[in-house]
Amino acid sequence: MSQDVFLLGLISAVWAALALAYALVPMLNMPGSALIWGSGAGLFLGLALWVRRG
Amino acid sequence: MTPNTHSSLSLSLAALAPGDRRLIRSLFIAALAALALGLLLGLWVALARAGWARPDLPETGYRLLTLHGVAVFFDWLTLAQAGLLLVLAAQERKAPLSLAWMGWAGLVVMLVAFVLHLLGTLGGNPLLYDGSPELVADARQGALLFYLGYGALALGLVLLALPGLATLVKARKAGSGSWTALGFGAFAWAGLLLVSAIALANTFLPAILWAVGLGGMPADHATLWHLLFHNMHYLPLLGTMLAWYLLLPELTGARSIFGSGFSKLVFCLYLVFVPPTSLYHMFLEPGLDPMVLVLGSLLSLFIGVPTIAAFLVVMTSLEAHGRARGARGGLGWLKSLDWSQTATHALAAAVINLALGGVLAFVLIQEKLAGLLSDTFFVPGYFHFMTLGVVTLSLLTVAERIAPALGGRGGSVAWARYLPWLITLGLFLFGVAGVVAGSQGMPRRVLDASYEGLAPTSWILLSWIIGIGALLMALGLGLMVARIGAAYLGFGPKALATEQPQAVPEELALKQGAWGASLAVALLLTLITAATWGAFALMRSLPVIAIGGAGH
Amino acid sequence: MTQALDPGRSLPTRRGFVAAASLGILGLYGVWAALGASGKSGKDESDGHAGHGGEPETASSSGGHGGHGASVGGPSTDDFRRLTEDFSKRWKQQDGSVRPGYVPEPVRSEPDPHAGHDMHAQPVQPQASHAGHAGHDPHAGHDMQAMQALAPNAHAGHEVAPLGNADGGNEVYLMAYQWGFEPSWLKLEAGKTYRFRMMAVDASHGASIQMGSGSLITRLRQGVLTEREITFTDKGSHLLYCTVFCGAFHDRMTARIDVV
Structure with a gap:
């Protein structure tokens, strides 16, 4: 895996973890944040796959 | 006479299809028009606050404030960033753009968004840029056009980002199978543009549905707006870093001496740290768990890491390059820069404004200071350093540098070099007076802060200084926009051919004791500490003890 | 790693130095701690205006409840x-x-x-x-x-x-x-x-x-x-x-x- 793809995947993974935290941690309780960053995680995963396929 | 024949950027733009160049040129012309409108409206608002202009109706003043925010923050920045993205993609690809038609469609949609915003702002109840539904509960149809403007903006962002993304993917495939640091940064940045479109839809789709009677009033609009705003104001900061990466080799010949992998990591970290830092916008919201406040402050520190890293990469590379070329003494590398170029002055001013804005930003992210500073004029006092002094100056510099390669003019005129400093002087007055007034509690988003004589008299004086600062800013920025706009429209002196400065061997640059940027960062951290201490001292000097703020 | 050990590089041009200097911003947390502003909020000085050292006469306010902007448990x-x-x-x-x-x-x-x-x-x-x-x-x-x-x-x-x-x-x-x-x-x-x-x-x-x-x-x-x-x-x-x-x-x- 190239560094480009790895870093895009890293962004996706971190955002996905944050989206989960926003969705599941009662203290945070921010469904709007979960939706945005969860969508962003999916988007960056898609971008990473697009780059990998070239 | 062929302009900038030897510039790498000019060669990249020359490799575009003529239609591609027309697209980028059109994007910047539209962007400059939005900026011109926005700065006039912003000036009017500042003069109104100073008592030097008064609307016949109070609604009118707030409508103009809203248009100022929309024209500058959403229209100017989006269009200029779209132009920058295509320039970065062209630099990476060195061949025609992919999906250029989408860029044209995006431009049209952006114009539609502007018209919708204009109609929505001028009609119905006065709304601020956040379009709070609760203010139009009894006239929701009037707000529909305003909300649709944001919907169109979301679509425009997608359409404007996709040509850049597609071109960059092609560039990577056509090249060595990996991007340059700039290419990677541009791609990740374009991804964040798309996320901003998602945030826009997330915020305003419920409002649109509510306005047409298909849904209940969006209960969470304020929180969603915070998220959108957070995204939209970090987006141009990353764009600014990319603009600096793009321009420095053009201006100085210097390139990063830290390797592309390191720069890619820095850009990546920037994106990684954007989401968790959003909490600080909500410090004043009732009902936040106390631990969220602590977390929000702590996490907000992390966005400083890639920002400072990018600054160090750029400035240390620049200094090492200058020293390798023979610059001596503490500031010899600065003196060795080409100060005949307007761009050098603009970027130098941007660096100073970044430092000033940075000091204030790290005061604002401290949750315990929210009850002293949030919702006050401290906030615009700080963010104008960033949006105007850093981002806008940098984007204008890109626009200026590429005008000749896009078929425009763009010859150098000596007086233009003073404009970034005039803007910075205005910003300094505006920002310092705004920060002092904000520290005293003078609110933002009011037209008359005198409160009919009930407010501290200092607010009047500070509003005057803010007004004078705004006048200077508007004068400098207006002249800058007019000059660059004229170049895009084919007026003004022709650009002369310039040689891109040659880079020195990297091995030589690496040996230089380039401490300037590191010392600047140390000074910055000291100033942040001092400003934080000062804010706490002020807060503790107030004749009040307050606990809580929790909502039920 | 090899770069960090490269004697041909001056200190400020090393990646490790840039990374360490960038992390210096996190030291601001220490400043906050020194100012007494790093602890969990809500029970004794949730907004920092409680800096006079005097304890309030009555019990402190309750912490946050429910979602942000939601009216939970309060009067209509x-x-x-x-x-x-x-x-x-x-x-x-x-x-x-x-x-x-x-x-x-x-x-x-x-x-x-x-x-x-x-x-x-x-x-x-x-x-x-x-x-x-x-x-x-x-x-x-x-x-x-x-x-x-x-x-x-x-x-x-x-x-x-x-x-x-x-x-x-x-x-x-x-x-x-x-x-x-x-x-x-x-x-x-x-x-x-x-x-x-x-x-x-x-x-x-x-x-x-x-x-x-x-x-x-x-x-x-x-x-x-x-x-x-x-x-x-x-x-x-x-x-x-x-x-x-x-x-x-x-x-x-x-x-x-x-x-x-």
Whole structure:
């Protein structure tokens, strides 16, 4: 895996973890944040796959 | 006479299809028009606050404030960033753009968004840029056009980002199978543009549905707006870093001496740290768990890491390059820069404004200071350093540098070099007076802060200084926009051919004791500490003890 | 790694140095800690204005509950209107101010002659300073509506929990509406801790207090009960003003707090 793809995947993974935290941690309780960053995680995963396929 | 024949950027733009160049040129012309409108409206608002202009109706003043925010923050920045993205993609690809038609469609949609915003702002109840539904509960149809403007903006962002993304993917495939640091940064940045479109839809789709009677009033609009705003104001900061990466080799010949992998990591970290830092916008919201406040402050520190890293990469590379070329003494590398170029002055001013804005930003992210500073004029006092002094100056510099390669003019005129400093002087007055007034509690988003004589008299004086600062800013920025706009429209002196400065061997640059940027960062951290201490001292000097703020 | 050990590189051109220097910003947390601002908030100094070292007289406010902007567990806006009305009636003084806990001056028992009217259009003495409001408000209906809710017996028959009579005047009810506050003139004692119970009833508002060289900023969301325990340590007169844009007359939304 190239560094480009790895870093895009890293962004996706971190955002996905944050989206989960926003969705599941009662203290945070921010469904709007979960939706945005969860969508962003999916988007960056898609971008990473697009780059990998070239 | 062929302009900038030897510039790498000019060669990249020359490799575009003529239609591609027309697209980028059109994007910047539209962007400059939005900026011109926005700065006039912003000036009017500042003069109104100073008592030097008064609307016949109070609604009118707030409508103009809203248009100022929309024209500058959403229209100017989006269009200029779209132009920058295509320039970065062209630099990476060195061949025609992919999906250029989408860029044209995006431009049209952006114009539609502007018209919708204009109609929505001028009609119905006065709304601020956040379009709070609760203010139009009894006239929701009037707000529909305003909300649709944001919907169109979301679509425009997608359409404007996709040509850049597609071109960059092609560039990577056509090249060595990996991007340059700039290419990677541009791609990740374009991804964040798309996320901003998602945030826009997330915020305003419920409002649109509510306005047409298909849904209940969006209960969470304020929180969603915070998220959108957070995204939209970090987006141009990353764009600014990319603009600096793009321009420095053009201006100085210097390139990063830290390797592309390191720069890619820095850009990546920037994106990684954007989401968790959003909490600080909500410090004043009732009902936040106390631990969220602590977390929000702590996490907000992390966005400083890639920002400072990018600054160090750029400035240390620049200094090492200058020293390798023979610059001596503490500031010899600065003196060795080409100060005949307007761009050098603009970027130098941007660096100073970044430092000033940075000091204030790290005061604002401290949750315990929210009850002293949030919702006050401290906030615009700080963010104008960033949006105007850093981002806008940098984007204008890109626009200026590429005008000749896009078929425009763009010859150098000596007086233009003073404009970034005039803007910075205005910003300094505006920002310092705004920060002092904000520290005293003078609110933002009011037209008359005198409160009919009930407010501290200092607010009047500070509003005057803010007004004078705004006048200077508007004068400098207006002249800058007019000059660059004229170049895009084919007026003004022709650009002369310039040689891109040659880079020195990297091995030589690496040996230089380039401490300037590191010392600047140390000074910055000291100033942040001092400003934080000062804010706490002020807060503790107030004749009040307050606990809580929790909502039920 | 090889680069970090490369003797051909000066220190500031090493990646490890740049990374370490960038992480230096995290040291600001140490500054916050030194300033006493790094701990968990909410129980003893949630907004940092509690920096005088004195403990408040009453228990600290509760922590956050529920979602942001959600009204969970607090009174409805109508109930809050009535609570505020009761509060104002109970502690209203002859001069028109509302002074919770002040016993020597008898509480007026007759209905407020101005009840049911736009308070700014019919200013009594304390609101005289706000007389500029009169005639500005094209949406007087809002005020009228709000004030009708404040009028005695406007909601007779509703079961609303009465104010605790044993509170000794430690509670202050403050209602924010387009475009004013109720009560519009508070008199509070220096050194006494008050539990401010605040709510914006028609749109989001601010209820910020100007304190000379600084302010105490509070944001109120519509229908969300917000509580703060506030102790004024010095005597003086303070402007209470809205810091959240709430419509055309946002900048005329003021009240007065006299600390005696």
